[in-house]
Amino acid sequence: MNIRHRRHCFVLLSEKTCRIVVAGLILLPAAVAAAPHLEAPFAIHDFGWRDATETVTNRFVLRNTGDADLHLTAIKTSCGCTRAEPATRVIAPGAETVLEVHLALRGLQGQQRKSVSVLSDDPATPNLTLWMQGEARAAVCLEPPAFSFGRILPAEPPAAATVRLGGHLTATRMTKAVSDNPAFPVSLGTDGRSLLLGPPALTLPGAHRATVTVTLSCADRGTLSLPVYAWLDDLLRVHPEILAYRANQPAEAPVSRIVIVRRGAAPRFHVTAVRLEGVRGEASFQTRPDGTVHVRVPPIPTGTITPDAALVIVTDLSERPEWRVPIRIQN
Known part of the structure; x- marks a missing residue:
């Protein structure tokens, strides 16, 4: 074999050797680190x-x-x-x-x-x-645990409501129910497992509540309490009900305020005029397409607010033509 041939063989042998070494490296398994599971x-x-x-x-x-x-x-x-x-x-x-x-x-x-x-x-x-x-x-409970009649219109009293006695002690009965507010009548159903809430007899607008105390037939069980709520709409809904200004308000800080008037129990209404009493300035109003009225109160420096200051809203309601929104200084 000549030198060139030997060299050629050497090269071939080297290539085969490299292939074998590389293949061996590929086949070696990778080491896996221990880990918890x-x-x-x-x-x-x-x-x-x-x-x-x-x-x-x-x-x-x-x-x-x-x-x-x-x-x-x-x-x-x-x-x-x-x-x-x-x-x-x-x-x-x-x-x-x-x-x-x-x-x-x-x-x-x-x-x-x-x-x-x-x-x-x-x-x-x-x-x-x-x-x-x-x-x-629960061994015994009232279902629902509280009841609300929601907003009530004077001309549309709500229907009576029923509250059931629940719990896994099904033999227990209600023996007595007392309301702490006479405007919220209550009575027991004939089955002893139901409580009848009559329509509230409310006269003053605003939020009202009562607590009904229920006595059970099980001597080892205490009484149950049922909160009852209702809101009687006034003829109009005015928001906010009071215009409050901060006592330490900087002189340059006063800004205009908006008072919104909406229909309440009154089927319809119109605002005919607005005025400020006890403070300087002129208020104005605008009736929106949805029937609400936006009253704009100009900036009022707190130093000019008197104890009887108020925004007066004049309407066409014969039952109550004027509505006052007090203007107060809040400490």
């Missing part, structure tokens, strides 16, 4: 239904199926009614611990679903969520 065999605890005075407890199992120590860095609950603390914060590979969760149902009603977040150094699942779910039932 957090698992919970049962991540949801459904407790069915329980009395709303109880505290539900469940012991969740937390398992490390990885090949390095698992560190629990934090336990977070979705509400203050839930407490959770693990038996240990470090779980060895193949080991497990218990996370005891307490859910206080007091004050809760109906379906509940509360979460517990387990934060750890598991690279795959740094935040594992556990769930406590079920229904909190």
